[in-house]
Amino acid sequence: MKSPKHRKRHFPGLDAAVSSLVETMVxxxxxxxxxxxxxxxxxxxxxxxxxxxxxxxxxxIPMIGAxxxxxxxxxxxxxxxxxxxxxxxxxxxLETWRKSSIGFLVNFVDFYEKMAKFTYFxxxxxxxxxxxxxxxx
Amino acid sequence: MKxxxxxxxxxxxxxxxxxxxxxxxxxEAGHDVLLVEEGRNLSLDxxxxxxxxxIDQKYRNGGLTPxxxxxxxxxxxxxxxxxxxxxxxxxxxxxxxETLEQWKVIYQIDEFGEKALAPYLEDVFRDxxxxxxxxxxxxxxxxxxxxxxxxxxxxxxxxxxWHYPEKCDSHEKGSRQSMTATMxxxxxxxxxxxxxxxxxxxxxxxxxxxxxxxxxxxGPDGTRQALRIHFEQVFVCGGPIQTPTILRRSGLKGxxxxxxxxxxxxxxxxxxxxxxxxxxxxxxxxxxxxxxxQLTLGCSNxxxxxxxxxxxxxxxxxxxxxxxxxKMALFYVLVMGTRRGFVRSLPGTEEAFAYYPxxxxxxxxxxEGLYRLGKMLFAVGAKEIFSPVxxxxxxxxxxxxxxxxxxxxxxxxxISTIHLFATCPMGGDPRRAVVDSFGxxxxxxxxxxxxxxxxxxxxxxxxxxTLMAVARRNVARWLAARGSR
Ligand SMILES: Cc1cc2nc3c(=O)[nH]c(=O)nc-3n(C[C@H](O)[C@H](O)[C@H](O)COP(=O)(O)OP(=O)(O)OC[C@H]3O[C@@H](n4cnc5c(N)ncnc54)[C@H](O)[C@@H]3O)c2cc1C
Numbered sequence: 348m349k350s351p352k353h354r355k356r357h358f359p360g361l362d363a364a365v366s367s368l369v370e371t372m373v374x375x376x377x378x379x380x381x382x383x384x385x386x387x388x389x390x391x392x393x394x395x396x397x398x399x400x401x402x403x404x405x406x407x408i409p410m411i412g413a414x415x416x417x418x419x420x421x422x423x424x425x426x427x428x429x430x431x432x433x434x435x436x437x438x439x440x441l442e443t444w445r446k447s448s449i450g451f452l453v454n455f456v457d458f459y460e461k462m463a464k465f466t467y468f469x470x471x472x473x474x475x476x477x478x479x480x481x482x483x484x
Numbered sequence: 485m486k487x488x489x490x491x492x493x494x495x496x497x498x499x500x501x502x503x504x505x506x507x508x509x510x511x512e513a514g515h516d517v518l519l520v521e522e523g524r525n526l527s528l529d530x531x532x533x534x535x536x537x538x539i540d541q542k543y544r545n546g547g548l549t550p551x552x553x554x555x556x557x558x559x560x561x562x563x564x565x566x567x568x569x570x571x572x573x574x575x576x577x578x579x580x581x582e583t584l585e586q587w588k589v590i591y592q593i594d595e596f597g598e599k600a601l602a603p604y605l606e607d608v609f610r611d612x613x614x615x616x617x618x619x620x621x622x623x624x625x626x627x628x629x630x631x632x633x634x635x636x637x638x639x640x641x642x643x644x645x646w647h648y649p650e651k652c653d654s655h656e657k658g659s660r661q662s663m664t665a666t667m668x669x670x671x672x673x674x675x676x677x678x679x680x681x682x683x684x685x686x687x688x689x690x691x692x693x694x695x696x697x698x699x700x701x702x703g704p705d706g707t708r709q710a711l712r713i714h715f716e717q718v719f720v721c722g723g724p725i726q727t728p729t730i731l732r733r734s735g736l737k738g739x740x741x742x743x744x745x746x747x748x749x750x751x752x753x754x755x756x757x758x759x760x761x762x763x764x765x766x767x768x769x770x771x772x773x774x775x776x777x778q779l780t781l782g783c784s785n786x787x788x789x790x791x792x793x794x795x796x797x798x799x800x801x802x803x804x805x806x807x808x809x810x811k812m813a814l815f816y817v818l819v820m821g822t823r824r825g826f827v828r829s830l831p832g833t834e835e836a837f838a839y840y841p842x843x844x845x846x847x848x849x850x851x852e853g854l855y856r857l858g859k860m861l862f863a864v865g866a867k868e869i870f871s872p873v874x875x876x877x878x879x880x881x882x883x884x885x886x887x888x889x890x891x892x893x894x895x896x897x898x899i900s901t902i903h904l905f906a907t908c909p910m911g912g913d914p915r916r917a918v919v920d921s922f923g924x925x926x927x928x929x930x931x932x933x934x935x936x937x938x939x940x941x942x943x944x945x946x947x948x949x950t951l952m953a954v955a956r957r958n959v960a961r962w963l964a965a966r967g968s969r
Contacts, residue, residue, distance in 0.1 A: 376792055394536065401546040403835040453896055454556060458548070461898070465793035469536050472788050477532065 358411055360428075364418035365399070366392050367430035371437045372463035387470035394466045395459070413455050417444065487710040492518035492677070495697055495715040497684045497730065500567020501948050502935030502955045503721030504663035504671065509959040510719075511676035513968045518677045518713065519668075520699060522722075523564035525680035528660055533571075534785055542571050549725075551825060551838035551901075555847065557748055558900040559838065561723055565680050566663035568723070569948065572902070573767045573784070574645040574660050576614045577945035578605055579953070580777055591911030591940040594921040604953040604960070612645040612661040614949075618652045622765025624783045624813040627756070629770050631860035637774035642946065644769065655766030682711065685834065687718065687734040692929045694718050694734070717930045719923075721955075724904040724937040729829040729836040731908070736928070739918050740908060741827035745942050747903040748842055749818040750850050751784065753794050754861050755868040759810040761786055768813070772860070777944020778820050779849060781857050786814035794898075795870055815861065817853030818903075820942040821846050827907050842899065850899070851892050858885045872897050903947050908933045909940035910954075916940070923958040934958050 369392050373383060399407055399414075417440075421429040424443070425436045432440065444452045493516040496507040507519040524541065531538035539547050544563035550556040562568040581598035588596040608614070621629060621641065632639035648658040659665065672678060682701040687694040697718065699711040720727050728741030768783035775781075786794075788809045825840035858869050862882040869879040871888070873896045879885060908918035908925075917926060919938050925931040936951045943950050 376795075397540070398546045398548065403545055403549060403837075404833045405830055405835060405837060406550065450556070454550075457898060461793045462548075464795075465789045466536060467789075468792045469787075469789040473532070473535060 358415065360415055360418065361399075361411060362396075363430040364414045364428075365395050367418070367432075367437070368414070368459045369395055369463045369467075371434070371441060372460050373467045374434065375438075375460075376464045376467070384471055387467055387474075390470045390474075391463055391466040395462060398462055410455070410458070413451070417455065485708065485710045487712050490518065490679075490711055490713045491715070492516050492713065493716050494518070495520065495713055495718045496721060497697065497718065498522075498567060498721040498723060498726065498935065499565045499663060499668060499678070499680075500562065500721060500723055500935060501569050501663060501667075501952050502567075502723075503719070504566065504569075504667035505952050505955045506719045506721055506934045506959055507676050508667040508671035508674070509956065509963070511671045511674035513963050515968075516675075517671070518679065518715070519671060520682045520684055520697075520713070521565045521567075521678065521680045522683040522726075523562070523567075523680065525565040525678065526570075526664075528570065528662060528664060534787060534790070538571065549836075549838070551744075551746075551840040553825065553839060553841040555842050555897065555899060557746065557840055557842060558898070559725070559746070559904060560900070560902050561725060561904075565668060565678070568902075569645070569662040570664060572948065573946075574662070575642045575767070575769065575946040576609070576612070576645050576949045577642050577943075579943055579950040580945060583777055583941075583944055587911075587940055591909060591916065592913045592921075593911045593940070596921065601950075601953050601957065604956040605949060607956055608949055608952045612666055612952075613647040614643045614661075615646055615648055616641055616643050617765075617769060618648045619654070619765075621770060622762055622768060623758075623760045624762075624768040625765070625770035627760055627813070627861065627864050628768070628772060628781070628783060628815075631864040632770075632772045632774065634863040635856075635860050637772055637860070639770055639772045639774070641769050642771055644767075645948070654764045656764065658766075684713075684722075684730055685733065686730065687720075687736075687931070688712075689735060692927060694928065694931050717932065719932045719934050721933070721935040723935055724907045725827055725836045725838055727933055727935055727937045728827045728907040729834075731925075731931075732827075732829045733834065736925070736931075739916065742824070743906040743909050743916065743940070744825040744827055744838060744840055744904065745823065745906045746821045746840060746901040747780075747818050747942055747944075748821050748846055748850060748899050748901050749816050750854060750872045750897060750899060751794050751814050751816045752854055752857060752872055753786070753791055753812050753814050753870040754866050755808070755812045755870075756865055757811065757867055758865070760813045761810045763787070775853075775856075777942075779853050779856075780818040780944075781815070781853060781860070782818070783813050783815045786812070790814060794872075815857055817850055817857055819846055819849045819853060820944045821901075824906075847897075850897075851889055854892075855885055855888045858882070858888055903942065905936055905939045905942050905947070908937040910938040911940055922961040923955075932958070932962065 418429045496519045499521040511517045542564040544561040562571045645661040684699045688696040697713045701709040731740045772781035911917040934955045
């Protein structure tokens, strides 16, 4: 028997980049006055990391690379990496990628957007319902 | 890693509808069968359907694998005992007779067609208790029915692989008839051995025969065990993406993996004034069949998180909309892809890489489908239609629907598919076929393929019933050739 061999990839700066993307996407999907649920947000971040790890390597590695490029690409536009930008600066940078004529950049934003929103609202509503059912039942 | 040895008469790789059917019928005929499945062996209620847990447990790559091309198409594959049947919508659509007759001629398939397949389809319907709803259509299905009636189009309720108890008034009281509820337990009862969490990496070949399979088994704690499985005959049933990958890794290339085709699909959230989204009815079952097989219009399951996901970035007043999510449903357009792509095994990673060059005609039909869907739903009171293009404005006036026909930028639509086909097509035409008319690999003496990869083209309907009937037919032929039934 061979001991467990995980294919986890560790990249410095990835956590901050993923977290800030997730937060921004979730903020976009919420109402202006809604407060983010910290537990659901944490779980969403963790799920996004897991998704990146689960991807086939030919996709996961470019996606991780693109996440880091996206983060540090902010320096060119506003002098700060995405994760250190203000909410308004983040929205602007996202819009630039969303409207890009390069398919990969559009797909990149689309991936984070769909996954972050699905996961956050899943954690917020469905998971909560499941937990409530367990408690009452 | 010390390699363990296993022996069997017949090895079946993959336990989806193709593999589970094969293993079950062979074991019931008295053969010594080993069924090997890469994913876990989980009960149907191990996770809530369509939940994140289910995605983690039962989907390959977390459900997100793109096929590449001018426009990428994301495809979903099940990876667990039962394969796609554990996670799918369980809609059971018999094959269209004209499709079968066309395949018979174009792909030169012997003893094929509506009549030839009929007894096997009947067996599938019986074994998987294919049933229509024992209660009235749910509100989203009714919208499709009434909308189609208003447009003068034909629509119908699609039956499901579902068992409903007597006096059943809700979807939850019934139970999915997936492979883990039907063919797998039957196979095990007949003496078939099952090894889950075991991935077949490649087949070892000697001349025109495969003699062993190299596999890796994973324990729940992540420990790995190498296996070499010796067999007399092997059925490869890993599904349309994985089957060609296994074969190509084994050195069997040529046409293997080359004919990939699919049913590309677009989803569109639509809002009404009244509630249309009632989960107690289960997956909406009504489809517009007027334009089949080229074009199907229908509605999928849509919990709040699904809707948020597909609403994209364009929703302006999200709070109000999300508070009203029961008034929204997720409709879809599905087309029969006309192009052929390919599947390769990426060197070094052992991962499958799929290429599908969706073309302008397919895209035009998808977009035309959205337009027709929009027309139909406005006719039955739709208030707002959300474009499948991120950033595009929603449509609240029927007169603006034309934008769906003219104004959708190709690279920005989220196209996905759940129906894949034809990477190892069957038939008698050696220029196209990878297997003969009954699933035996050409030029190989003991390799059989018995999953959706042998269907030579898209079915134009939900494919599980067709592929299971074909799988049964092939096993019947295999057994007959060996003097057993
Ligand atoms: C979300 C979704 C919804 C769907 N809805 C419907 C529907 O409503 N009606 C319908 O008719 N069809 C539906 N389909 C399609 C249908 O499920 C598939 O056509 C069908 O499952 C294909 O069966 P298969 O046996 O060819 O392959 P699969 O179901 O893909 O099974 C292949 C199995 O082989 C295993 N495997 C692969 N490689 C290896 C390996 N190397 N070693 C060991 N095991 C391996 C896989 O893990 C998998 O379990 C849906 C599919 C999806 C994904």
